[in-house]
Amino acid sequence: MIKVLVIGGGFAGCCATHLLSDMGYSVTLVEKGSLLGGGCRTFFYGGHPYTYGPRHFLTKDEKLFDFLNKYVPMRRIPDHEFLTYIERDPGFYNFPIHRDDIDLMPDRDQILSELNQLDEDKVQSAKNLEEFWLLSVGSTLYSKFVESYSKKMWKIESNTELTEFSFTTKGVALKTGATKAAWTEAISAFPVKINGYDDYFDISTEKAEVHLNTTIEAYDIENYSVKINGEWFKYDIIINTISPDIVLNNVFGELRWIGREFFKIVLPVPEVLPPKIYFLYYANDEPFTRIVEYKKFYNYEASSTLIGLEIPSLKNKLYPYPTTKDRELAKKYLDILPDRVFSIGRAGSYRYLDIAPIIQQCMELVSQLKE
Numbered sequence: 001m002i003k004v005l006v007i008g009g010g011f012a013g014c015c016a017t018h019l020l021s022d023m024g025y026s027v028t029l030v031e032k033g034s035l036l037g038g039g040c041r042t043f044f045y046g047g048h049p050y051t052y053g054p055r056h057f058l059t060k061d062e063k064l065f066d067f068l069n070k071y072v073p074m075r076r077i078p079d080h081e082f083l084t085y086i087e088r089d090p091g092f093y094n095f096p097i098h099r100d101d102i103d104l105m106p107d108r109d110q111i112l113s114e115l116n117q118l119d120e121d122k123v124q125s126a127k128n129l130e131e132f133w134l135l136s137v138g139s140t141l142y143s144k145f146v147e148s149y150s151k152k153m154w155k156i157e158s159n160t161e162l163t164e165f166s167f168t169t170k171g172v173a174l175k176t177g178a179t180k181a182a183w184t185e186a187i188s189a190f191p192v193k194i195n196g197y198d199d200y201f202d203i204s205t206e207k208a209e210v211h212l213n214t215t216i217e218a219y220d221i222e223n224y225s226v227k228i229n230g231e232w233f234k235y236d237i238i239i240n241t242i243s244p245d246i247v248l249n250n251v252f253g254e255l256r257w258i259g260r261e262f263f264k265i266v267l268p269v270p271e272v273l274p275p276k277i278y279f280l281y282y283a284n285d286e287p288f289t290r291i292v293e294y295k296k297f298y299n300y301e302a303s304s305t306l307i308g309l310e311i312p313s314l315k316n317k318l319y320p321y322p323t324t325k326d327r328e329l330a331k332k333y334l335d336i337l338p339d340r341v342f343s344i345g346r347a348g349s350y351r352y353l354d355i356a357p358i359i360q361q362c363m364e365l366v367s368q369l370k371e
């Protein structure tokens with residue numbers, strides 16, 4: 001029987017384990033924490049369910065939605081909207097930036113004059129995040145919505161450092177039209193059950209040998225071997241979902257990451273954000289980037305509400321840096337992986353991947369192995 005090692009038990013590790021176990025492979029999953037699910041695990045605070053960050057499911061691909069929905073029944077939430085607080089106006093505006101909101105801004109005339117001078121054709125030539133936004137919306141909107149947010153998000157001095165990115169994570173720089181919903185084309189959904197995605201982490205690993213609270217002591221990836229509790233084990237296939245520099249013994253130096261500190265606040269009101277608002281971004285010099293009202297995702301009923309607040313931090317590895325230098329270093333690692341060693345998931349790929357593309361990656365991996 002083909003022996004597979006999966007390193008890391010987050011969404012990527014669990015999904016890979018699931019699909020490879022179904023192919024009849026013998027899968028061993030090693031997770032350093034005490035629970036499976038990584039960042040998508042549901043925890044509880046004063047009865048309130050929450051994850052670290054929003055973790056709602058987004059995809060344009062029905063196939064990926066159907067896949068997950070089969071194991072974790074999902075509720076579609078098509079109409080949620082994002083707001084950004086702009087302290088200097090002061091005001092709350094839609095994000096992505098909406099054309100109608102410009103009429104509410106004190107510097108409306110200046111913004112409109114800048115928008116009139118833009119040349120859409122030049123946007124494609126942008127070489128970094130700052131250039132992209134200046135060319136897309138002009139300097140006033142850039143400085144209100146993007147400049148400080150991005151600098152605090154990545155802990156950088158200048159947004160010109162960010163060179164490799166889908167420069168608008170929300171798909172569009174300036175929105176027009178009647179809908180203010182954040183996602184008009186994608187399916188937006190969240191699990192129905194109070195424990196979120198957690199059932200999937202059990203279902204996906206039921207045929208596998210799972211080692212929780214386990215750290216690999218040494219890696220010899222070239223020989224498909226790892227050392228656990230003093231003993232070497234050899235596999236036919238290795239699926240890595242953690243930062244590739246770790247499994248390749250840092251031979252080219254450490255990859256850079258940004259993480260998050262996460263704070264929970266319970267407030268004595270049934271709901272604090274307006275009905276369609278699930279997230280609120282803070283675009284200026286507040287130390288935090290975003291707050292999330294969790295009961296809206298979970299449909300949780302209580303007389304109080306839980307807010308999660310995220311502060312950029314170097315304490316954990318959650319967001320790979322979108323710069324040419326960092327991506328090239330990651331590529332050096334990924335390029336030296338031997339055949340039958342795959343590095344997937346957000347950390348494993350060193351790419352800003354969400355849940356749906358991670359499931360897609362696991363499906364592609366299986367197709368590749370079947371060839």
Ligand SMILES: Cc1cc2nc3c(=O)[nH]c(=O)nc-3n(C[C@H](O)[C@H](O)[C@H](O)COP(=O)(O)OP(=O)(O)OC[C@H]3O[C@@H](n4cnc5c(N)ncnc54)[C@H](O)[C@@H]3O)c2cc1C
Nearest residue numbers: 008010011012032038039053055056318345346353354355
């Ligand atoms: C704050 C935040 C909010 C997000 N919100 C959304 C969202 O709303 N929608 C969406 O689609 N996506 C969202 N994402 C992205 C998505 O949740 C992640 O891309 C996805 O969960 C990553 O899964 P993963 O398995 O690659 O990584 P992780 O979930 O990070 O799992 C990695 C696992 O590996 C384990 N591990 C680490 N080191 C080792 C080691 N040395 N040995 C063994 N195990 C190890 C960890 O404990 C963890 O369990 C968000 C991401 C963040 C950071």
